[in-house]
Amino acid sequence: MPVKKPNANREQFNTIRGILMLSAWGFAMVLSSFLFLYVGYLIDEILGTTPNFMVCSFLLAIGLCMWTLYKEAKEKGKHL
DSSP states (O other): OOOOHHHHHHHHHHHHHHHHHHHHHHHHHHHHHHHHHHHHHHHHHHHHHHHHHHHHHHHHHHHHHHHHHHHHHHHHTTTT
């Protein structure tokens, strides 16, 4: 029976950890964009400005998620 090396296990763990991190970021981006989209829709219904707040809040959610993802990636890059 071949014995696995510790580096192989560590490499596999890092790969799985990276996939899970990207999946979590994808879920957070989708959830926040739909939440901001809904809040923008409600504000548009109250004020009578059909797509304005909905589109702006959606773009704000995407921008904030991308900015936070960039900051986290930059911080993780320092530790490599």
